Amino acid sequence: MSLDNARQQVMTSRLLLTAGLLALAAPAHADLLVTNVQGVRATADSKVERFTGLLVGDDGKVKRVLHGEQFKLPAGTRVLNGGGRTLLPGLIDAHGHVMGYGLALGQLDLTGTRSLAELQQRLREYAVANPDLPWITGRGWNQELWADKRFPTSADLDAVVKDRPVWLERVDGHATVGNGAALAAAGVTAATKAPQGGEIRNGLFVDAATALVDRHVPAPTPAMRDAALQRAQQALLSRGLTAVADMGTSEDDWQSLLRAQGARTLSLRIFSYAAGSDELAKIDARLKRERTRTDRFRLVGVKLYADGALGSRGAWLKAPYSDALHTRGLPLISPTQLREQGRTALGQQYQVAVHAIGDAANDMVLSAFADIGCGSADRRCRVEHAQIVDVADLDRFAAGKVIPSMQPVHQTSDRLMAEARLGPQRLGGAYAWATLEKSGASIPLGSDFPVEDPNPFHGLAAAVSRQGLDDQPAGGWRPQERLSFGQALSGFTRTAAYASFAERDMGALDVGQFADFILVDRPVADVTPHDIARTQVLETWIAGQKVWSKDERTTAVTSGERG
Ligand SMILES: [Zn+2]
Numbered sequence: 009m010s011l012d013n014a015r016q017q018v019m020t021s022r023l024l025l026t027a028g029l030l031a032l033a034a035p036a037h038a039d040l041l042v043t044n045v046q047g048v049r050a051t052a053d054s055k056v057e058r059f060t061g062l063l064v065g066d067d068g069k070v071k072r073v074l075h076g077e078q079f080k081l082p083a084g085t086r087v088l089n090g091g092g093r094t095l096l097p098g099l100i101d102a103h104g105h106v107m108g109y110g111l112a113l114g115q116l117d118l119t120g121t122r123s124l125a126e127l128q129q130r131l132r133e134y135a136v137a138n139p140d141l142p143w144i145t146g147r148g149w150n151q152e153l154w155a156d157k158r159f160p161t162s163a164d165l166d167a168v169v170k171d172r173p174v175w176l177e178r179v180d181g182h183a184t185v186g187n188g189a190a191l192a193a194a195g196v197t198a199a200t201k202a203p204q205g206g207e208i209r210n211g212l213f214v215d216a217a218t219a220l221v222d223r224h225v226p227a228p229t230p231a232m233r234d235a236a237l238q239r240a241q242q243a244l245l246s247r248g249l250t251a252v253a254d255m256g257t258s259e260d261d262w263q264s265l266l267r268a269q270g271a272r273t274l275s276l277r278i279f280s281y282a283a284g285s286d287e288l289a290k291i292d293a294r295l296k297r298e299r300t301r302t303d304r305f306r307l308v309g310v311k312l313y314a315d316g317a318l319g320s321r322g323a324w325l326k327a328p329y330s331d332a333l334h335t336r337g338l339p340l341i342s343p344t345q346l347r348e349q350g351r352t353a354l355g356q357q358y359q360v361a362v363h364a365i366g367d368a369a370n371d372m373v374l375s376a377f378a379d380i381g382c383g384s385a386d387r388r389c390r391v392e393h394a395q396i397v398d399v400a401d402l403d404r405f406a407a408g409k410v411i412p413s414m415q416p417v418h419q420t421s422d423r424l425m426a427e428a429r430l431g432p433q434r435l436g437g438a439y440a441w442a443t444l445e446k447s448g449a450s451i452p453l454g455s456d457f458p459v460e461d462p463n464p465f466h467g468l469a470a471a472v473s474r475q476g477l478d479d480q481p482a483g484g485w486r487p488q489e490r491l492s493f494g495q496a497l498s499g500f501t502r503t504a505a506y507a508s509f510a511e512r513d514m515g516a517l518d519v520g521q522f523a524d525f526i527l528v529d530r531p532v533a534d535v536t537p538h539d540i541a542r543t544q545v546l547e548t549w550i551a552g553q554k555v556w557s558k559d560e561r562t563t564a565v566t567s568g569e570r571g
Pocket residue numbers: 103104105255456
């Protein structure tokens with residue numbers, strides 16, 4: 009390619025960037041040399057390996073990983089001069105909820121509210137700003153952050169909005185509070201009994217009970233879903249994520265992905281885990297009918313639930329909660345159902361991923377996995393969260409070839425609550441990252457967005473420090489369970505790809521893998537956890553194409569330089 013052509017291409021891609029049509033950029037029919045970078049990636053044994061550049065083919069895949077050597081450039085090679093900045097493989101969130109995040113970005117945001125009064129204030133402002141919305145839905149409150157730790161009630165919401173339904177989900181998604189109009193719309197009265205696996209208290213619905221109202225919330229239209237997918241994609245790319253495991257894809261979500269693919273607006277890679285066995289069957293049938301072929305999203309498995317969460321005391325424990333001796337939570341599925349649904353999915357060559365937070369739930373899932381043959385072949389059965397595990401059960405992950413998929417930021421958000429819920433005696437197997445790695449398990453890492461912010465640098469920092477963004481507690485919480493930087497980076501790259509059967513295509517910038525990478529503003533492998541958490545992503549590239557940029561001036565693609 010001539011210099012002029014190269015310049016023209018840069019101009020064209022800038023115009024496209026300006027128009028916000030990143031994914032429409034035509035594939036570049038030339039190799040790309042990425043040079044003058046401080047490359048950092050995780051090796052197969054979770055060490056940090058450094059490199060200086062990449063040669064990317066016109067198929068968007070890595071041709072060579074450079075370690076300072078000089079060589080003759082193929083004619084017409086484009087050059088990206090990284091200006092000495094740090095380059096990482098594109099980060100992969102091993103557990104998130106793409107559509108839920110995109111929809112949440114358009115809803116009333118209650119994350120970080122410090123009091124009921126602040127929740128009420130935000131609700132008041134949102135209601136005024138959105139007078140035509142038939143239902144006000146929101147999410148993100150956490151009474152644990154409030155001085156009295158009291159759960160909100162219907163009356164608390166009625167004091168602000170009475171004329172239309174209000175339905176506000178707790179930060180962990182396991183409890184939701186509705187106002188009087190929401191309860192009326194759902195036909196819920198004082199006489200309504202909560203279903204098995206749920207609870208209703210003063211307008212607060214826990215776990216299975218939320219379905220009583222959820223089914224009356226008007227479903228988002230296809231247009232709302234498509235907009236949500238784009239909102240989520242932009243937010244994820246801007247945080248340096250190039251792929252995510254979507255833990256609960258519905259058929260509606262799948263159709264949105266198909267539309268985005270058709271409109272060429274999907275850059276992010278998505279590994280879909282169908283939201284339960286019924287959705288798996290529906291999406292699987294669609295796949296067989298439509299023969300979808302794309303490297304941007306794929307159906308890899310099914311997501312099932314064994315229990316709820318710790319915050320709402322829905323996590324299923326072997327012994328009663330230390331701060332609520334009348335309960336030990338509850339299972340959301342029977343061992344028989346779990347085995348049957350797991351076996352069916354495995355029989356169709358799909359992966360099985362099961363949410364398990366309490367020690368009783370983890371025990372049940374590990375047993376079911378052993379029964380259905382997860383340990384006898386390359387099944388990569390996954391436990392999602394694996395937060396509270398009986399110390400006696402920790403070795404069963406590696407022994408049974410079960411992948412513990414964990415979220416470092418859950419540990420930093422939950423530590424005080426976990427201490428209260430469990431008491432000091434049961435913390436030995438809580439968020440036991442280092443012990444699990446030592447036993448031979450590799451941990452893919454994620455954030456569980458929108459439960460937590462998807463920023464993977466928050467996760468990397470928490471993984472190596474066991475400290476929150478406030479640097480608390482000093483020295484880290486149960487610091488013996490910290491991961492090394494190499495282990496943490498692998499968790500967000502190589503191991504996360506492996507955990508979704510994607511290691512052939514991504515995770516390590518190995519030759520033959522897609523050139524999915526990011527440029528960041530600091531040498532993340534060499535700074536303190538405090539500084540890791542504050543890393544800014546400058547550019548995000550997928551398959552050798554720039555799909556997001558903080559500032560168009562940070563780098564320029566030119567032609568004719570030497571590596
Ligand atoms: Zn989740």
